[in-house]
C-alpha cells in the first residue's frame with residue numbers, strides 16, 4: 001500500500017510503536033528549536049538531565065518573544081540561553097535576528113527531517129516538507145538529550161487543493177477557510193497533509209502560513225510535499241543541498257479528504273475571540289478600525305511584506321489607524337531596505353517594530369480601550385493583545401492594509417487598485433552573522449553558564465498516589481486556552497524563568513483570586529470543559545498550577561500539547577466518561593479519587609462526590625503511567641538514567 005508524506009517521514013524516524021492511529025509512537029528527532037519565553041525552562045531541564053552535548057543533528061535557541069528588556073530579567077534570560085547554548089552544542093539566534101519559525105524556515109529547515117520546538121507554531125516548517133511538532137520544553141530537553149519524542153499516532157487527513165488563488169485572496173484565507181470548516185478542535189489527533197494540483201501554485205512562504213495556522217485547528221502537525229518549489233526556495237537561500245523530493249504515493253491512504261477550490265475563496269476574517277469565528281471580510285464592511293498589525297510567524301515573510309509595501313506605496317495610513325509592521329527576520333528587513341520597499345512602508349505612516357513576536361503576544365502595541373485591531377497573526381484570544389476589552393480580528397496582509405488605508409474593515413478587492421504582483425527573489429540575502437555557533441566539544445567545558453537572580457529552578461513533581469481527596473479550586477468552561485491558564489504579555493513574560501513570581505497571574509483572566517485560593521487550599525483540582533489547554537505549548541501552564549498545588553485536571557477533553565505537559569509535570573489529566581457529568585461539579589466540592597494506580601492501567605476511574613459516583617477516563621501509555629508514578633518526566637528521566 002502506498003504511503004502519504006507524513007507516514008514516509010514517521011516510518012524513517014520510528015523508534016517505538018507502530019503506525020496505527022491511536023497508538024503511542026516514539027520518534028527520533030533530528031532538529032530542535034526553542035524560543036526565549038519557553039527556552040529558559042527547557043534549558044534548566046536539559047541541564048538537570050546532566051547531558052553534556054546535544055545529540056540532535058541541529059538544535060537552535062532563538063530569542064524572539066521578549067526582546068523589550070524592560071528590566072534586567074530578560075537580558076539575564078538571553079544571556080543564560082546564549083551561554084547554555086554555547087556550552088551544550090546549540091546554535092544561538094540573537095535577539096533581533098527574527099521570529100524562530102521564520103528564521104528556521106529560511107536557514108535550517110530540511111524536508112523529510114523531524115523537528116520539535118518549544119513553541120506551538122513549530123509546524124510552520126511543514127511548509128518545507130518537514131515533520132515538525134510543537135512540544136513542552138521538557139520534551140524538547142529530552143529530544144536534545146537524544147531521547148525519543150512520543151505522540152499518539154495521528155490520523156492523516158488530506159486537504160486537496162484545486163485551482164489557484166484569485167487576486168487579493170491569499171494563503172491566510174486558506175487557513176481561515178479550513179478553520180471555518182473544521183473549528184479549533186477539528187484537527188485534534190490529526191495530521192493535516194496538503195496536496196492536490198493547487199499546491200503547485202503556492203510558494204514556500206504561503207505554504208508556511210498554512211501549516212503555521214494548522215496549530216489553531218488543534219492539529220498534531222501540518223505538512224506540504226517537498227517539490228520543485230521547495231527546491232527553488234532552498235536554492236534561493238543558498239541551501240539547495242538540503243533539498244529532497246518528498247511526495248505522497250499515488251495510492252496513499254487518508255482518513256478523510258477535504259477539497260478546497262482555491263479559485264472560489266474570498267478574503268476572510270476571524271472575529272473576536274477565536275480563530276475559527278470566520279466570516280467573509282465583505283460582511284463586516286464599514287466596521288471602524290483603530291489598529292492594524294502586520295507580522296507574526298504567520299505573515300511576516302518577505303513575500304507578505306512586499307505585498308503590503310506595494311499596496312502602501314504612495315498612499316497614507318488613515319489618521320485614525322495606528323499601524324505596525326514587524327518583519328519576520330533580519331533577512332526580510334534587510335531585503336525590504338535594499339529594494340526600497342521599507343521606504344514605501346515608512347512613508348505611508350506605518351510604524352516599524354523589531355523583527356520579533358511583538359504585539360502577537362502582547363509585548364507592546366496593545367490596542368486602545370475597546371479598540372478594534374486587525375492583525376495578520378494567528379491567535380485572537382481574549383486579553384492576549386494586552387487590552388482586555390480589545391476586539392482582535394485575524395486577516396491577511398492585503399485585508400490588513402486595506403483597513404489601514406480606509407480606517408474600516410474593507411474587502412481589499414473593493415479598493416479599486418490592482419492586486420500586488422510579487423515574485424520571490426532568485427537569491428535571498430544570506431547573512432548568518434546573528435546566528436552564533438556553539439563552542440567546540442574541546443572548548444565547551446570552559447564555557448561558564450551565566451545565570452541571573454530571576455532564574456529559579458522548576459518546581460518538582462510528586463509521584464501520583466493511589467488515592468487523593470481534593471477540593472475543586474476552579475471550574476472553567478470550554479476552549480480554555482493556555483493564555484487563560486498562564487497569561488503572557490509585557491508585564492508577565494519577564495517572569496517566565498521565575499515560577500513563584502509567575503504564579504500570582506495564574507488563571508488571572510478567569511478568576512483573579514485563583515492563585516491565592518489555590519495556595520490556601522494546598523492541593524486542589526481544576527475542572528475544565530472541552531479542548532482544555534488549547535493554544536500555546538507553554539509548559540508554564542502546567543508548571544505553575546503544579547507549583548500552586550494542582551494535582552489533577554478533570555475536563556471534557558484536552559488539547560494535545562497541554563495534556564502532554566500536564567503528564568510531564570506529574571499532574572493527572574482525566575476526562576469525564578460522560579461529558580454531561582461536568583455539570584455535576586462545582587467549585588469548592590470535595591472530590592475523592594480512589595484506586596488511581598489500577599485506573600492508570602484500565603483507563604477507568606471513579607470519582608466520589610456528595611456521596612455519588614462519577615465515571616472518569618484517561619488512556620495512558622505504559623511510559624505515561626511511569627512518568628506519572630515518578631512524579632513527572634524530569635524525575636522519570638533521572639530514574640531511567642540511574
Ligand code: MIC
Pocket residue numbers: 037038065118119120121134361379488535536537538
Ligand atoms: C504563543 O503564540 O502563544 C507563544 C507565545 O508563541 C507560545 C509559546 C509561549 O507561550 O512561550 C506558543 O505558541 O507555544
Ligand code: SF4
Pocket residue numbers: 065099119121296297298356357360361377378
Ligand atoms: Fe511569536 Fe506570535 Fe508566532 Fe507565538 S504565534 S511564535 S508569539 S509570532
